[in-house]
Amino acid sequence: xxxxxxxxxxxxxxxxxxxxxxxxxxxxxxxxxxxxxxxxxxxxxxxxxxxxxxxxxxxxxxxxxxxxxxxxxxxxxxxxxxxxxxxxxxxxxxxxxxxxxxxxxxxxxxxxxxxxxxxxxxxxxxxxxxxxxxxxxxxxxxxxxxxxxxxxxxxxxxxxxxxxxxxxxxxxxxxxxxxxxxxxxxxxxxxxxxxxxxxxxxxxxxxxxxxxxxxxxxxxxxxxxxxxxxxxxxxxxxxxxxxxxxxxxxxxxxxxxxxxxxxxxxxxxxxxxxxxxxxxxxxxxxxxxxxxxxxxxxxxxxxxxxxxxxxxxxxxxxxxxxxxxxxxxxxxxxxxxxxxxxxxxxxxxxxxxxxxxxxxxxxxxxxxxxxxxxxxxxxxxxxxxxxxxxxxxxxxxxxxxxxxxxxxxxxxxxxxxxxxxxxxxxxxxxxxxxxxxxxxxxxxxxxxxxxxxxxxxxxxxxxxxxxxxxxxxxx
Amino acid sequence: xxxxxxxxxxxxxxxxxxxxxxxxxxxxxxxxxxxxxxxxxxxxxxxxxxxxxxxxxxxxxxxxxxxxxxxxxxxxxxxxxxxxxxxxxxxxxxxxxxxxxxxxxxxxxxxxxxxxxxxxxxxxxxxxxxxxxxxxxxxxxxxxxxxxxxxxxxxxxxxxxxxxxxxxxxxxxxxxxxxxxxxxxxxxxxxxxxxxxxxxxxxxxxxxxxxxxxxxxxxxxxxxxxxxxxxxxxxxxxxxxxxxxxxxxxxxxxxxxxxxxxxxxxxxxxxxxxxxxxxxxxxxxxxxxxxxxxxxxxxxxxxxxxxxxxxxxxxxxxxxxxxxxxxxxxxxxxxxxxxxxxxxxxxxxxxxxxxxxxxxxxxxxxxxxxxxxxxxxxxxxxxxxxxxxxxxxxxxxxxxxxxxxxxxxxxxxxxxxxxxxxxxxxxxxxxxxxxxxxxxxxxxxxxxxxxxxxxxxxxxxxxxxxxxxxxxxxx
Numbered sequence: 001x002x003x004x005x006x007x008x009x010x011x012x013x014x015x016x017x018x019x020x021x022x023x024x025x026x027x028x029x030x031x032x033x034x035x036x037x038x039x040x041x042x043x044x045x046x047x048x049x050x051x052x053x054x055x056x057x058x059x060x061x062x063x064x065x066x067x068x069x070x071x072x073x074x075x076x077x078x079x080x081x082x083x084x085x086x087x088x089x090x091x092x093x094x095x096x097x098x099x100x101x102x103x104x105x106x107x108x109x110x111x112x113x114x115x116x117x118x119x120x121x122x123x124x125x126x127x128x129x130x131x132x133x134x135x136x137x138x139x140x141x142x143x144x145x146x147x148x149x150x151x152x153x154x155x156x157x158x159x160x161x162x163x164x165x166x167x168x169x170x171x172x173x174x175x176x177x178x179x180x181x182x183x184x185x186x187x188x189x190x191x192x193x194x195x196x197x198x199x200x201x202x203x204x205x206x207x208x209x210x211x212x213x214x215x216x217x218x219x220x221x222x223x224x225x226x227x228x229x230x231x232x233x234x235x236x237x238x239x240x241x242x243x244x245x246x247x248x249x250x251x252x253x254x255x256x257x258x259x260x261x262x263x264x265x266x267x268x269x270x271x272x273x274x275x276x277x278x279x280x281x282x283x284x285x286x287x288x289x290x291x292x293x294x295x296x297x298x299x300x301x302x303x304x305x306x307x308x309x310x311x312x313x314x315x316x317x318x319x320x321x322x323x324x325x326x327x328x329x330x331x332x333x334x335x336x337x338x339x340x341x342x343x344x345x346x347x348x349x350x351x352x353x354x355x356x357x358x359x360x361x362x363x364x365x366x367x368x369x370x371x372x373x374x375x376x377x378x379x380x381x382x383x384x385x386x387x388x389x390x391x392x393x394x395x396x397x398x399x400x401x402x403x404x405x406x407x408x409x410x411x412x413x414x415x416x417x418x419x420x421x422x423x424x425x426x427x428x429x430x431x432x433x434x435x436x437x438x439x440x441x442x443x444x445x446x447x448x449x450x451x452x453x454x455x456x457x458x459x460x461x462x463x464x465x466x467x468x469x470x471x472x473x474x475x
Numbered sequence: 476x477x478x479x480x481x482x483x484x485x486x487x488x489x490x491x492x493x494x495x496x497x498x499x500x501x502x503x504x505x506x507x508x509x510x511x512x513x514x515x516x517x518x519x520x521x522x523x524x525x526x527x528x529x530x531x532x533x534x535x536x537x538x539x540x541x542x543x544x545x546x547x548x549x550x551x552x553x554x555x556x557x558x559x560x561x562x563x564x565x566x567x568x569x570x571x572x573x574x575x576x577x578x579x580x581x582x583x584x585x586x587x588x589x590x591x592x593x594x595x596x597x598x599x600x601x602x603x604x605x606x607x608x609x610x611x612x613x614x615x616x617x618x619x620x621x622x623x624x625x626x627x628x629x630x631x632x633x634x635x636x637x638x639x640x641x642x643x644x645x646x647x648x649x650x651x652x653x654x655x656x657x658x659x660x661x662x663x664x665x666x667x668x669x670x671x672x673x674x675x676x677x678x679x680x681x682x683x684x685x686x687x688x689x690x691x692x693x694x695x696x697x698x699x700x701x702x703x704x705x706x707x708x709x710x711x712x713x714x715x716x717x718x719x720x721x722x723x724x725x726x727x728x729x730x731x732x733x734x735x736x737x738x739x740x741x742x743x744x745x746x747x748x749x750x751x752x753x754x755x756x757x758x759x760x761x762x763x764x765x766x767x768x769x770x771x772x773x774x775x776x777x778x779x780x781x782x783x784x785x786x787x788x789x790x791x792x793x794x795x796x797x798x799x800x801x802x803x804x805x806x807x808x809x810x811x812x813x814x815x816x817x818x819x820x821x822x823x824x825x826x827x828x829x830x831x832x833x834x835x836x837x838x839x840x841x842x843x844x845x846x847x848x849x850x851x852x853x854x855x856x857x858x859x860x861x862x863x864x865x866x867x868x869x870x871x872x873x874x875x876x877x878x879x880x881x882x883x884x885x886x887x888x889x890x891x892x893x894x895x896x897x898x899x900x901x902x903x904x905x906x907x908x909x910x911x912x913x914x915x916x917x918x919x920x921x922x923x924x925x926x927x928x929x930x931x932x933x934x935x936x937x938x939x940x941x942x943x944x945x946x947x948x949x950x
Contacts, residue, residue, distance in 0.1 A: 109661070113855050113898070114589035114762035114806075120775060120900045186584070186659055192899045228880075287589035300595060331589075380588050405703075423588070424667045425595040 009169075011053030012192065013467065016137060016161070017154040018095065020058025020081060024046040032068055040386055041154055041179060047249055048077040048463045051078030057140055059133070062086045081136055084140045086133055093129025094157070096377035100322060103156045106191060107183045108288045109382045119192045127195055131160060134202070138164035145172055150170040150470035152463075153206070155179045160198060162205030162239070173470040177247075178207040180383040181408070182216040185226035193232050198423050200224065200233035208469040212384035213408035245412055245463035247457040248390050257366040257394045265367035267352070269315065277312040277436055280372035280399075282365045282387050284321040284359070285332045290378045290404070290422050291318060292331075293353060295338045297378075302346055303425075305433045310351045312436060314376075315363045315368055319360035332358070369394045374435040376402050377409075378422045384408040388417070392450035398443040400435035401450055402428070416449035481502040484937040486528030487621040487649055488942065491612060491636070492629040494550070494568065495533030495558060499543040507543055514652060515861055516629055522724055523938045525849070528943055532615055535560045535571070538803040543704055555821045559615045568604025570632070575797060577629045578674075581666060582658045583763045583856045594667045605637060609677070611744065612770045613639035620647055625945035627740055627938075628681070630654045630753050635673060637680030637714070648945040651681040654721075656883070657691040660701035661863030668707050675699065675708035683715040687859035687885035719940035722932040732841040732869050740842035748831055752911055755847035755874075757840045757862050758831070759796040760807045765853045765879070765897050766793060767806075770813045770829060772853075772903035777821055777828065779901075779910045785826045787911060789851075790843055794835035807833070818843040840864075847874045849910040853897045854884060863892075867925035873918040875910035877903070891924035 019042050027033045035044065036042075049056060060069050062081035068074050074083045086094075102123075105111050115125075138161050145151055151174045153161055158176065165174050188196055200223060203209055211217045222239045223229050230236035258264070269278075279298060283289040298314040318335060322328045339356040346353045357364070369375065373392040385407040392413070393403060403410055403417035410419065418435055420428045438446075494517050502508045524531060531551065535544050535558035543549050549558045561569075577598075580586050592598075613636050618627055625648045628636055633651065640649050663671055675698060678684055686692045696713050698704050705711035731737070744753075754773060758764040773789040795808060797803045814831040820831045821828045832839070844850070850866040860882040867876060867888070878885055878892035885894065891908055913921075 110589055112590075114585055114765070115587075115767075117898055118768060118771060118900050119896075119902070120771065121779065124901055162477055166696045184659060184661055189896070190898045192902055193896060247715075290589070292590075293593060296593060306595065362529065421664070421668055423592055423594055425593050426599055427594070427667055 012149040013054040014145045014151045018059055018157040024064040024281045026064050049079050055080040057082045061091050072430050084137050086136050090129045090132050092127040094133035096132035097126035107180050110287050134160035141167040152466045160202035163202045166205035174206045175208050175211040175466050175470045181381050182220040184219055185223050188223050197232040204239050206233050206239050210244050211240045212245045213411045232367050242469050244462050246462045247459055249459040261363040262367040269340050273313045277373045279374045280312045280368050281376045282317045285318050286321055288379050290336050290380050292338050293425055294376050294378050298423045299340055299342045300429035301432045314354045316356045317365050333470045343429045372399045374400050378404045379407050380422045382407040389454045395415040396445040402431045402435055416446045487624040488529045489620045489626045490530045493534050493632040495699050499539040501539050524554050530555040530557055532557045559612050561611050565604045565607050569608035570602040572601035573605035575630045585762050601618050609635035628827050629942045635677035638677045641680035649681045650683045650941050650945045652685040656856050657695040659694050662700045663698050670774040672707040672881045679710050679714050681714050685719050686716045687720045688886045689718050692718050717944050718938050722934055724934040737842040738836040740839040748788045752848045754789045754849045755843050756851045757792045760793050761796055763853050763854050766810050767813050768900055769853050771900045774817045776907045790827045791831045792840050812902035839850050844869045845871050847876050851877050853879045855897050857882040864929045867929045873922040877906045877910055891921045
C-alpha cells in the first residue's frame with residue numbers, strides 16, 4: 001500500500017473476500033497441507049496487502065480450512081488474517097447456489113431464460129444460506145474493525161454486507177468493489193422480488209461501490225433508477241459509485257514471465273507450432289469466456305481465407321473451473337469435442353490446427369502471451385478481463401489483440417485493439433484475418449499503444465482508488 | 476373499419492403481414508384446398524378488414540399458395556388480396572432463420588447467450604434472404620399503393636420495409652406495428668453490427684412505430700438512444716412511436732363462446748375435472764410461454780399447500796407451433812415429460828393432477844376460459860398476451876387471472892390480476908394458492924374489474940390508432 005493514499009492508519013484497513021491468501025487440504029496421511037489461495041482476485045490482492053498491516057477477512061471453507069483455523073495456521077505475511085468459519089451447508093448454498101449459479105449468471109447475462117433459472121423452495125433456502133454467510137462475515141468485521149476504519153469488500157459474494165455493516169457499525173467507511181459486470185435492470189428483475197430487493201438494499205448500505213468499467217457502473221445506477229426495482233428495494237438512491245479498472249502488477253508480472261520456467265515453456269510451444277503463426281487464448285473453462293465460438297471462428301478463418309491453412313495454430317490454453325457445477329462439466333466436454341472435430345476435419349500429417357491444453361500451467365500461459373501473434377479475448381460479457389492486459393504488457397511479437405466489446409477492458413483498450421461482437425462468429429473470423437494480415441508497422445504501433453495504455457495504471461492505483469472512495473459516512 | 480378515423484379513403488389503405496387470410500394446400504388428389512389463415516394476427520385483422528375495401532399484402536409461401544395465386548384463387552372478402560410470391564429458399568431464410576430463430580428470440584430475450592446465437596456465414600446468407608423478402612414485399616406495396624395512402628405494416632418480419640418504402644415511395648404514410656416485445660439495447664447489440672444497423676435504419680424509415688405496451692416502446696427508443704447502436708445505425712433519431720394494446724373483438728368472441736360446440740366442450744371438461752377447481756393455461760408450445768415452470772409451480776402448490784391435493788386440476792391446453800424448429804420439438808417433449816412425471820408422482824385412482832391436451836381445439840379453449848377458477852398466464856416475456864384478455868372477457872366463474880409482469884397486458888390489467896415473476900416458481904405457486912383461497916367477494920370484484928378493463932377498448936380501437944398514426948410524412 002502506498003502511504004499517501006492511506007495515510008498513517010494503513011494498518012487499520014480491512015479487506016474482505018470470499019477466498020483468502022491461504023487455503024488448506026488434508027494430505028494422504030491426513031495432515032494439514034497449505035496450498036496457495038486460488039483465483040485472480042487473490043493473486044491481485046496478495047502482493048498489494050503483503051506487509052501492509054491490514055486485516056484480511058475471508059471464509060474458511062471445508063474441514064481442512066477450519067482445522068487450520070483451529071490450529072492457528074492461518075497467519076499472515078505482514079497482515080492479519082481473519083478467517084470466518086462457515087458450516088458446509090451454508091457455504092455450499094451461498095457459494096455454489098446463490099453466488100456462482102445465480103448471481104454470476106445474472107450479472108453476466110448467462111441465463112437461458114426459457115429454462116433457467118427456476119427459483120423454487122430449494123433456492124429460497126439457499127438464499128437464506130447466502131444471508132447467513134453475509135451475516136457471519138459481517139459479524140467478524142463488525143467485531144474487529146477499528147473505529148472509523150476503511151473496509152474494502154470484494155465482489156458479488158457480499159451483496160448484503162453493506163446494509164449489515166451500516167446497521168451494526170455506522171462508523172465504518174465501507175466500499176464494495178464488483179469484479180464482474182452488473183446486470184441490466186430487466187435481468188436483475190429475473191431474481192425473486194425479495195432477493196432483488198435485499199440485494200439492492202444491501203449494496204445501498206455501502207459508502208461507495210466500485211466497478212472496472214463505466215458500463216457496469218451505468219447498469220448498477222440504472223437498477224436503482226428502474227421504477228419497479230426501486231419500489232421493491234424501497235430506495236431509488238444508489239450509493240456513490242466509482243470506476244477503477246484493475247491492472248496487472250507490472251513489475252512482478254514481467255519478472256515472472258522472464259523466469260527460466262517460462263523460457264522452457266516457450267521453447268516447447270515453439271516446437272508445437274512449428275514456426276507457424278499463433279492465435280492464442282488463455283481462459284478458465286467458463287461459459288462467459290466463449291471458447292467454443294472462438295474455435296468456430298478459427299474454423300471459419302480456415303474456410304473463408306484458405307491462405308491460412310497450415311500457416312496458423314490456435315493455441316487454446318484453458319483450465320478447469322467450478323467442476324462441481326454440471327454446466328461447467330458439460331462446457332468442458334463441448335470445448336474438447338469442438339477442438340477434436342475441427343482437428344479431424346482440417347488436420348494434415350504435419351499440422352494440427354487447434355492445440356488445446358486443458359490444465360492450469362501459469363508458466364506456459366505467460367510464455368504463450370509473450371509469443372502470440374494474435375491474442376483472442378472474446379467473452380460474451382466480462383467484468384474486466386485481466387488476460388487482455390497481461391498480454392498487452394508481456395507480448396514481444398507485436399501481437400494483435402482481438403477483443404470483445406463486451407469485456408470491461410474494451411473501455412481502456414478500444415483504441416489499440418480490434419473489436420469484435422462475441423456472438424458474431426463470422427465477424428470474429430474476419431477480425432482474425434485482419435489481425436494476421438496486418439502489416440508490421442501497424443502491428444508495432446498498435447502493440448506499443450496497448451502497452452502504453454496498460455502501463456498507464458498499476459495494480460496499486462486500483463487499491464488506492466478504493467481507499468480514496470472510503471470516505472466518512474457523513475462526507 | 477370505422478369511418479371517422481379513416482375518412483372517405485378507407486379503400487386506399489394497405490395492410491401488410493407475413494400471413495394472409497387464406498392459405499392453400501394440396502389435397503390427397505393433388506387439388507388445391509383452401510385453409511383459413513392461421514395465427515392470432517390474422518384472426519384479429521380479418522374481421523376488421525373484411526368489407527373495408529382495403530388491400531391486404533401478404534406472402535404466398537410454398538407451392539400450393541403460389542399455385543393459388545396463379546389460379547387467381549387468392550380473392551378477398553370485401554378487400555383486395557395481394558399475395559407476394561417469394562421462392563422457398565428466400566422464405567425459409569427470412570421466416571425460419573431470421574424472423575423466428577433470430578429476431579423472435581432477440582426481442583423476447585430467449586437467447587441462451589453462452590451457446591446461441593452463432594452468427595456464421597450461413598446466417599449471413601439468411602440475412603440476405605430476409606433482405607430479399609422485405610424488398611419483394613416493398614416492391615409490391617410500392618407498385619400498388621395509391622398516392623399518399625396509409626400503409627400499416629404488421630410485425631417483426633418487416634423491419635427493413637420502412638426504409639425501402641421511404642426511398643421508393645416517400646408519399647406513403649407508413650406505420651409499423653410490433654406485436655412482440657422490443658429488445659433491450661444490450662440484447663439488440665447481440666446481432667451482427669451490420670444487421671443491427673440495418674434493422675434500426677429500416678424501422679427509422681417508417682412514419683411511426685406502434686407497440687402493445689409502453690415498456691416495449693421504451694426499449695425501442697432506448698436502442699436509438701444507445702450510443703453504440705446509434706453509431707452503427709447512423710441515426711439516433713427514433714421514428715414517432717405510439718402505444719395501442721390490441722383487444723379481442725368483444726362481439727364475435729362472445730358469440731363464438733356461446734355456440735353449441737363450446738357448450739359440448741364445456742361438458743367434457745366438467746366431466747374430466749370431476750367438479751374440482753380448475754387452474755387453466757391456453758398457449759402455443761413456445762419457449763416464451765413458460766409452460767414447464769407453470770407445471771412446476773403447480774407441483775409446488777401441491778407440495779407446499781397439501782389442502783389442494785385432489786381438489787384442483789391443472790388443465791393445460793397447448794398446441795404445437797413452429798415444428799420445423801428443433802427447439803420447439805424439444806420443448807414439446809419436455810412439456811409432455813414434465814406433466815407425466817408430476818402425474819406419476821401425485822395422481823390417485825380418481826385424480827390426475829395435470830390434464831395436458833396437445834392439439835389446437837378452439838372451441839375447447841374458449842369453453843375452458845369461461846369455466847376456469849384460475850387462469851395462469853406466466854410468459855417470460857410477451858408482447859401483449861391476448862389470452863389473458865380473452866379470459867377476462869369470457870370467464871363466468873369469477874376466475875382469477877395470475878399474470879406475468881413480463882406480459883405487455885400487465886400494463887392494462889395490473890390492478891385486477893395477481894402479478895407473478897415468471898422465473899419464480901415458488902412465487903407462482905404462492906400466487907396460485909392465493910387465487911384459489913380468495914374469498915368470493917374479492918374474486919367477484921377482481922373479475923368485474925378485469926372485464927371492465929378489457930371492455931374499455933375494442934379491436935377496432937387498435938386499428939384506428941394505427942390509422943391515426945399514419946399521418947403525412949411532413950406532419
